Amino acid sequence: MIAPASAHANLNVSRETLEKLELLERELRRWQAIKNLVGPATLDRTWDRHIVDSLQLLDLAPEAKTWVDLGSGAGFPGLVLAIAGQEKGLTVHLVESNSRKCAFLRQIARLTGAPAVVHEARLEAVIPGFVGKADVVSARALASLTQLLEWTEPMLKAGTIGLFPKGRDAESELTEALKRWTFKADVLPSRTDSEARILRITSIESLT
């Protein structure tokens, strides 16, 4: 069941943003019936599990103007950030190879007017075009930290901040990645899951 708007009023977003996020939640529910965009078990908890979980990243890079979200799926976190960051002049590039999911992303961007650019492509082909051109790169539930750093290393070396939500394995993923690179990692708590962490990665250097 969809929670009424009043249940979401404690979020630090404008009324207009709240209405757009509620539209995203409603449309996801409608599309899910035919397109199966998110894990069915997570649908009833879309607001916390997907929307609030995505929103918290905005506070970790409040000055960002250009954001690249890899493997955006049904828009988490990228589309939520495009909706919420619109008033701050943020543009979010959503990189997703699945055409059903891209159709959903485009439709919600159109309905909300959110500055989201959908790249229907494999991220390996898109990343080179963003080296030196993005403030933040994010990816949720896409790959291990080592794989994410392999993909995004050229962006991070050019000064882009990496924001990677992780589950309870965050520390072991960090240990593994530190065998290949040195980097600064802030391990930040998640507001939606006491066991989850958000990794903010900067200043990466290869060890080899």
Ligand SMILES: C[S@@+](CC[C@H](N)C(=O)[O-])C[C@H]1O[C@@H](n2cnc3c(N)ncnc32)[C@H](O)[C@@H]1O
């Ligand atoms: C597990 S889903 C996570 C979706 C979303 N980030 C979330 O947290 O709900 C991973 C997504 O990444 C996409 N994906 C996987 N490999 C990709 C690649 N090489 N390039 C672009 N998208 C990819 C998949 O199609 C899928 O939608």
